[in-house]
Amino acid sequence: MKKLFYCVYKEYKVLxxxxxxxxxxxxxxxxxxxxxxxxxxxxxxxxNETSVPLLLVDKDKDSLSFKLESALVQTRFFEVxxxxxxxxxxxxxxxEGKFLIAVIVPKEASKQLRxxxxxxxxxxxxxxDSAKKAEETAAVELKLFFDPITKQSFKVSISGxxxxxxxxxxxxxxxxxxxxxxxxxxxxxxxxxxxxxPLVIVQQEYAGRDQTTIVPNSVQHxxxxxxxxAMFFICIPLAGNxxxxxxxxxxxxxxxxxxxxxxxxxxxxxxxxxxxLIQFILMVCVGIYLLPLLCLPKLDIxxxxxxxxCIAISSGLAATGFGLLIGTIANSQDQASLFxxxxxxxxxxxxxxxxxxxxxxxAMRSISSISPLNWGLEAFxxxxxxxxxxxxxxxxxxxxxxxxxxCVAGSFYxxxxxxxx
Amino acid sequence: xVEIKGVTKQYKNTERxxxxxxxLSIPAKSIFGFLGPNGAGKTTLIxxxxxxxxxxxxxxxxxxxxxxxxxxxxxxxxxxxxxxIALYARLTAYENLLFLGQMYGIETNELKKRITENxxxxxxxxxxxxxIRTFSSGMKRRVNLIAGLLHKPxxxxxxxxxxxxxxxxxxxxxxxxxxMNRERGTTIFYTSHHLxxxxxxxxxxxxxxxxxxxxxGKTADLIRNNNCNTVEEVYLKITGSKFRDY
Numbered sequence: 191m192k193k194l195f196y197c198v199y200k201e202y203k204v205l206x207x208x209x210x211x212x213x214x215x216x217x218x219x220x221x222x223x224x225x226x227x228x229x230x231x232x233x234x235x236x237x238n239e240t241s242v243p244l245l246l247v248d249k250d251k252d253s254l255s256f257k258l259e260s261a262l263v264q265t266r267f268f269e270v271x272x273x274x275x276x277x278x279x280x281x282x283x284x285x286e287g288k289f290l291i292a293v294i295v296p297k298e299a300s301k302q303l304r305x306x307x308x309x310x311x312x313x314x315x316x317x318x319d320s321a322k323k324a325e326e327t328a329a330v331e332l333k334l335f336f337d338p339i340t341k342q343s344f345k346v347s348i349s350g351x352x353x354x355x356x357x358x359x360x361x362x363x364x365x366x367x368x369x370x371x372x373x374x375x376x377x378x379x380x381x382x383x384x385x386x387x388p389l390v391i392v393q394q395e396y397a398g399r400d401q402t403t404i405v406p407n408s409v410q411h412x413x414x415x416x417x418x419x420a421m422f423f424i425c426i427p428l429a430g431n432x433x434x435x436x437x438x439x440x441x442x443x444x445x446x447x448x449x450x451x452x453x454x455x456x457x458x459x460x461x462x463x464x465x466x467l468i469q470f471i472l473m474v475c476v477g478i479y480l481l482p483l484l485c486l487p488k489l490d491i492x493x494x495x496x497x498x499x500c501i502a503i504s505s506g507l508a509a510t511g512f513g514l515l516i517g518t519i520a521n522s523q524d525q526a527s528l529f530x531x532x533x534x535x536x537x538x539x540x541x542x543x544x545x546x547x548x549x550x551x552x553a554m555r556s557i558s559s560i561s562p563l564n565w566g567l568e569a570f571x572x573x574x575x576x577x578x579x580x581x582x583x584x585x586x587x588x589x590x591x592x593x594x595x596x597c598v599a600g601s602f603y604x605x606x607x608x609x610x611x
Numbered sequence: 612x613v614e615i616k617g618v619t620k621q622y623k624n625t626e627r628x629x630x631x632x633x634x635l636s637i638p639a640k641s642i643f644g645f646l647g648p649n650g651a652g653k654t655t656l657i658x659x660x661x662x663x664x665x666x667x668x669x670x671x672x673x674x675x676x677x678x679x680x681x682x683x684x685x686x687x688x689x690x691x692x693x694x695x696i697a698l699y700a701r702l703t704a705y706e707n708l709l710f711l712g713q714m715y716g717i718e719t720n721e722l723k724k725r726i727t728e729n730x731x732x733x734x735x736x737x738x739x740x741x742x743i744r745t746f747s748s749g750m751k752r753r754v755n756l757i758a759g760l761l762h763k764p765x766x767x768x769x770x771x772x773x774x775x776x777x778x779x780x781x782x783x784x785x786x787x788x789x790x791m792n793r794e795r796g797t798t799i800f801y802t803s804h805h806l807x808x809x810x811x812x813x814x815x816x817x818x819x820x821x822x823x824x825x826x827x828g829k830t831a832d833l834i835r836n837n838n839c840n841t842v843e844e845v846y847l848k849i850t851g852s853k854f855r856d857y
Binding site: 192193196197199200203204207208437438439440442443444445446447448449453 | 662663683686687689691693694696697698699700701702706710711713714715716742758759
């Protein structure tokens with residue numbers, strides 16, 4: 191036990207005096223969280239929140255366009271900008287990416303709608319004099335322009351929202367016309383009132399177990415994602431440390447000391463696991479205290495701290511195991527740095543660090559589940575977003591620990607049967 | 612002290628064995644020079660003596676213990692000074708020695724005393740708390756040597772301990788090793804390409820070439836029996852002048 195302590199202390203001294211390794215270990219992931227969170231914030235907002243800029247070109251300037259504008263604003267999904275320009279100019283603005291979507295309400299659209307409503311209603315009462323006069327006119331045509339980069343799913347949801355608004359206006363217009371017709375037929379002064387409240391309400395909730403709703407946003411995704419990345423990136427200094435010891439003969443000397451080398455390896459695992467935990471705490475602090483200073487959402491870690499610690503330890507073990515394996519197999523520091531960096535970037539991309547798995551195609555989503563970074567990230571999501579306990583995320587922790595054991599066993603095998611021939 | 616009996620080491624995917632049926636006896640309290648050209652198998656034998664590599668055939672006994680059976684007992688009495696500067700560049704000389712001594716299980720107060728003594732002997736007391744990366748080659752070599760001596764080994768294995776050092780450092784190293792051998796009876800197994808140094812330092816010499824033992828004996832006997840004046844003459848006479856590492 192004493193020897194293990196000496197090994198940990200030695201590793202600590204070596205690490206704290208290596209400023210470059212410290213920067214890679216602590217500053218790089220913090221910088222990444224800052225930069226990527228800021229960059230991705232608007233993307234997450236477009237997925238999760240409101241304020242899609244919408245250009246409304248009002249040629250009608252009557253009840254239809256006024257009601258449409260008011261309804262669009264009320265949804266809080268659109269930021270309505272009104273400009274009086276031609277159809278060609280509208281198309282150009284959207285094509286240039288100035289607006290994601292534009293709606294053109296044509297001239298006399300309200301009048302046309304009223305006439306069309308009257309014609310429809312008059313068909314309900316064919317014997318009436320007024321009905322004889324009303325003739326069916328062409329349908330009112332609202333034009334929607336979408337930016338070509340708009341995703342199909344986004345286009346469908348926006349078209350759906352506008353369709354619903356237009357249907358409501360259409361319905362209101364029909365009811366009003368019907369009211370007027372009834373007044374004429376029944377010679378009454380009672381006007382029918384159009385009730386806007388929907389008959390069927392669709393209630394939406396996030397399926398968190400503790401009934402809380404934590405909306406996924408750039409911070410909730412990026413802090414755990416880049417924490418996992420930083421944890422695994424530790425494989426580079428750790429592998430470098432192992433190779434340096436082998437190259438400078440220290441490993442040779444330590445292998446000649448009775449019963450010491452296991453302590454040396456355990457010392458490395460213990461120290462780098464500790465570094466991983468410090469990274470985790472630092473990244474969480476960045477999410478809670480620093481990101482809100484940049485007008486970004488505050489990281490909500492829920493209150494399941496023990497589970498979070500278990501995830502951090504399991505992820506840290508997986509990361510140190512990976513570093514140990516690279517350090518054992520690689521023949522030089524260059525090889526370890528290159529392989530370590532590339533493999534972590536690939537595992538991160540697969541695991542949903544760069545782009546969340548929920549926006550990946552189905553095939554990639556299946557592949558992403560082979561990445562240990564994905565296991566850790568899913569476990570963090572479980573706690574941060576779904577409020578799950580340790581039981582529900584245990585499978586991810588188990589995978590991480592098995593990965594650690596496989597890496598350690600692989601290192602041991604390689605060291606014993608390949609390197610020491 | 613060390614009995615090497617019919618040891619062969621064949622690496623995978625190589626045509627000839629690095630060590631070929633080597634039988635050698637290293638007497639206790641001797642300074643044994645193990646000489647040979649590059650690729651002769653010197654480092655392979657050192658690795659096997661330390662238990663890092665297992666022989667493909669044959670047995671090695673250290674103080675009567677077969678190291679394939681009881682490596683731990685053998686490791687307790689061995690001190691190794693590798694050819695590389697096997698120290699942590701970002702630790703100070705004192706921290707390096709403290710860590711390595713602790714790994715041998717030396718009691719802390721006794722260890723600190725030994726470190727201070729050795730640093731004084733090798734003229735490094737003023738540099739004790741400087742990081743190794745700031746040291747000259749000679750200073751690094753001296754600390755490298757101290758690291759192998761702290762646990763007072765009965766058998767000290769030195770792989771080219773004076774390579775790349777100035778005359779002053781070389782003299783200090785050799786003199787200290789001689790004192791250890793004389794005063795404590797430490798057996799020294801030594802490899803070097805400095806044949807004049809070997810002649811002056813070693814009581815016994817063995818010459819190996821291409822994994823095979825060519826000759827061995829007491830240094831003076833070896834020179835006399837080969838009708839030569841120096842170890843270097845003997846060496847060239849029996850190994851020839853052909854390059855080995857082409």
